[in-house]
Amino acid sequence: MALLDRRLRCGLRRRRRGGGHRVGAASGARWGPPKPAGGHCYDDPSTSAAGSPQEVACADPHDEEVYYVFDLTESSYPGDTAIQEESDPQCGAALPAYTGDHASQYYFSYYSPDQFSWSLGDRVVACVLSRAPGSDHETSGGTKLRGTARSTS
Template structure:
């Protein structure tokens, strides 16, 4: 999942409102445009006022840069973003720098997003994680907050992305917690070297992390009833064994032999039947489907 950053700023807001002179009575389109413009201005809020659950539209394209104000909108209306969480950075006298702050946000914001919307399969296509962070200027005034959002650069979202009561059933929570941790272990520990021969220890460390996450996932699934969930659990037990063999491989050849069934054993398509049984989303995200398509 792509993560980008939006920084805040204390620079003042200068709202330019164009006044349209209606030359003829009955120009309803012009009047409606004027009403929409007035509504947008009335909804302007400081970026510092964002709270979890707020739906909003950035003033401008959501890319790296500085932001001062946003347009708060009801979540029932089409919008581009929703705040999914926030956290406070450790106090410090000196500004740590953008890279240091972004490194923390890269780790913390996905975790906040998962708490807000545990089933990532249920998210609309094209949703990404963005965040607002302090700038040098705002840090000097005591700003330490990071606001995490789900954002669509293209198109809009209608309705809140927050998981409802139906997603808080114990079996769903247990499954999603374990499944999310497995894929997080797989991707966050991916070595930079493309070839196993160039970093066997790095790939073995990745295999060890995935095996540990699978063990925890299996432990969480043991009390979940259901035929399809039972089948998936049996499959993942074998998959965990392959990851453990990869973690203990004596050389790159042995690693490759274990890695192939280990990786294919995590194919998300194999979880669809169990997800359906648990009442979770069943459409494999496009990015995941492409990875396991080969």
């Protein structure tokens, strides 16, 4: 990934998945450097004044946790549908590998490049998990996560 500040890229798109069904989408979120890594926790960019995911300690309440990151390999921008067709199965398969038997407690989303950020060299897809409303692990504080969702088994 180029060392450009991803906050200038104005175009990561977030797609949220849950239970195999699309439950919404948001765009405009931007990662700042460094490249997101698995096991890092963030507050949702839609609730941030900065408009980009804000890293927080996983021990503190947070909205999302990165659990898998991969690079798209196409030479030219493949389009939203192709990115979704590649990202959904990779993120979906990586969730139970990360959370163990607790995968059903989470929705997964991913941040992916749009055409503009692609033109700047962005190829990163960051898979993130968030609490599924009504899950067994939901706290009295709502759907915020506390601690890591990474399985220890």
